[in-house]
Amino acid sequence: xxxISDEKLVSRCKAGDLNAFDQLLLxxxxxxxxxxxxxxxxxxxxxxxxxxVFLKAFENLATFDTNRRFFSxxxxxxxxxxxxxxxxxxxxxxxxxxxVSNDPTPAENFASAQARKRLDEALMFLKPETRAVVVLKxxxxxxxxxxxxxxxxxxxxxxxxxxxxxxxxCAILTGESVEES
Amino acid sequence: MNKDLVEDLLQRELDGSLSDAEQESLSxxxxxxxxxxxxxxxxxxxxxxxxxxxxVDPPASLRANxxxxxxxxxxxxxxxxxxxxxxxxxxxxxxxVRPAMSLALGFAAGVLAVMPFTGRWASPxxxxxxxxxxxxxxxxxxxxxxxxDRLKFEEGSTYGSxxxxxxxxxxxxxxxxxxxxxxxxxxxxxxxxxxxxxxVSREPAHLTFFSNExxxxxxxxxxxxxxxAFDGGGDDILAFTLEVAQGDxxxxxxxxxxxxx
Numbered sequence: 438x439x440x441i442s443d444e445k446l447v448s449r450c451k452a453g454d455l456n457a458f459d460q461l462l463l464x465x466x467x468x469x470x471x472x473x474x475x476x477x478x479x480x481x482x483x484x485x486x487x488x489x490v491f492l493k494a495f496e497n498l499a500t501f502d503t504n505r506r507f508f509s510x511x512x513x514x515x516x517x518x519x520x521x522x523x524x525x526x527x528x529x530x531x532x533x534x535x536x537v538s539n540d541p542t543p544a545e546n547f548a549s550a551q552a553r554k555r556l557d558e559a560l561m562f563l564k565p566e567t568r569a570v571v572v573l574k575x576x577x578x579x580x581x582x583x584x585x586x587x588x589x590x591x592x593x594x595x596x597x598x599x600x601x602x603x604x605x606x607c608a609i610l611t612g613e614s615v616e617e618s
Numbered sequence: 619m620n621k622d623l624v625e626d627l628l629q630r631e632l633d634g635s636l637s638d639a640e641q642e643s644l645s646x647x648x649x650x651x652x653x654x655x656x657x658x659x660x661x662x663x664x665x666x667x668x669x670x671x672x673x674v675d676p677p678a679s680l681r682a683n684x685x686x687x688x689x690x691x692x693x694x695x696x697x698x699x700x701x702x703x704x705x706x707x708x709x710x711x712x713x714x715v716r717p718a719m720s721l722a723l724g725f726a727a728g729v730l731a732v733m734p735f736t737g738r739w740a741s742p743x744x745x746x747x748x749x750x751x752x753x754x755x756x757x758x759x760x761x762x763x764x765x766x767d768r769l770k771f772e773e774g775s776t777y778g779s780x781x782x783x784x785x786x787x788x789x790x791x792x793x794x795x796x797x798x799x800x801x802x803x804x805x806x807x808x809x810x811x812x813x814x815x816x817x818v819s820r821e822p823a824h825l826t827f828f829s830n831e832x833x834x835x836x837x838x839x840x841x842x843x844x845x846x847a848f849d850g851g852g853d854d855i856l857a858f859t860l861e862v863a864q865g866d867x868x869x870x871x872x873x874x875x876x877x878x879x
Binding site for chain 2: 455458459462463466467468470471474480483484487488491492495555556575576596599600603604606607610611
């Protein structure tokens with residue numbers, strides 16, 4: 438069966454069809470949760486944040502500009518909520534604490550778990566706003582145009598921020614000393 | 619080739635958006651520039667690292683919690699659409715006060731008998747470095763539009779937030795707080811309608827209470843998010859109090875009540 442477009446689902450939601458919202462939830466909960474997880478770095482916090490994101494999206498659906506793409510809009514809500522969550526917490530990692538651990542995670546694929554752990558730790562060195570750009574680029578596959586909308590930045594600034602972030606990640610992952618964000 | 623151009627080409631190479639001519643130009647440059655070649659190699663390794671990471675499934679309770687809350691709200695809305703909507707705009711009395719003033723305002727609230735509805739919020743002295751924000755939003759139909767009648771008060775640095783929305787057909791209370799010491803949140807309610815539903819972070823189950831009178835108490839340390847939705851609007855609130863405390867110290871109190879007509 439052909440997938441129903443977001444536009445149609447949103448339209449049905451606005452008409453009071455809760456099943457349509459459930460379909461949007463089903464479609465976006467995984468990418469949103471994974472992106473959020475990279476930003477807040479806590480599974481329970483990520484669940485809380487994503488629940489709030491969907492409830493806010495539902496609450497504000499009437500104000501959603503249908504000229505925009507739904508997923509850009511909901512990612513924007515997620516980034517704001519995640520950054521608020523991060524801002525409420527104290528920094529958890531310092532440059533001196535960055536280590537590449539060899540501890541296996543039994544329930545997961547070993548290589549992927551290692552890669553995720555390494556990358557997650559490296560990401561924590563980036564400023565939250567910069568980290569959000571990287572996460573949405575690579576975990577949500579947003580275009581520069583969409584990233585510009587989510588972060589209220591010109592595309593050129595998004596590209597520049599992403600390039601700086603990649604270089605910094607290079608330095609971290611190859612063990613070079615980096616300036617702590 | 620200048621640094622900005624190399625940067626641009628490397629970036630676009632990672633995005634897979636280089637033309638054949640640009641790719642050739644970059645390759646020629648890299649052949650003669652080992653430093654930039656090393657940079658290209660490292661950038662590619664970062665992108666490869668992202669590709670190695672597989673996505674994890676969100677907890678099943680995420681979707682269930684969201685949909686149960688939304689369906690509960692929808693049921694409440696449909697039930698209340700048959701009666702005229704109320705507007706509390708301008709009726710609220712919203713205060714941020716010190717403990718002594720809090721008592722005085724308690725008496726003052728009793729004097730305001732002519733008002734069909736009163737609200738009182740008190741924010742006593744906070745722990746050093748603490749912050750509580752409070753918001754009361756009135757006269758807003760669920761789930762439409764941005765908030766109106768928004769008032770906010772803040773002190774110090776990050777601590778948490780308390781939020782109350784009184785709608786024509788819903789009363790929504792949320793508390794977010796972060797603290798290493800346990801935080802106690804107690805909500806006591808007496809509503810004309812029969813039920814209240816809620817989400818409390820760290821609790822796997824969606825909470826539903828089939829009672830028009832009762833209390834909800836949560837004690838939690840770390841990060842807590844607490845959301846309760848009551849069926850019924852302003853004239854259905856017979857009594858309602860919210861208290862946020864830490865040990866013997868009350869951080870926040872709120873009280874709403876409807877007077878008999």
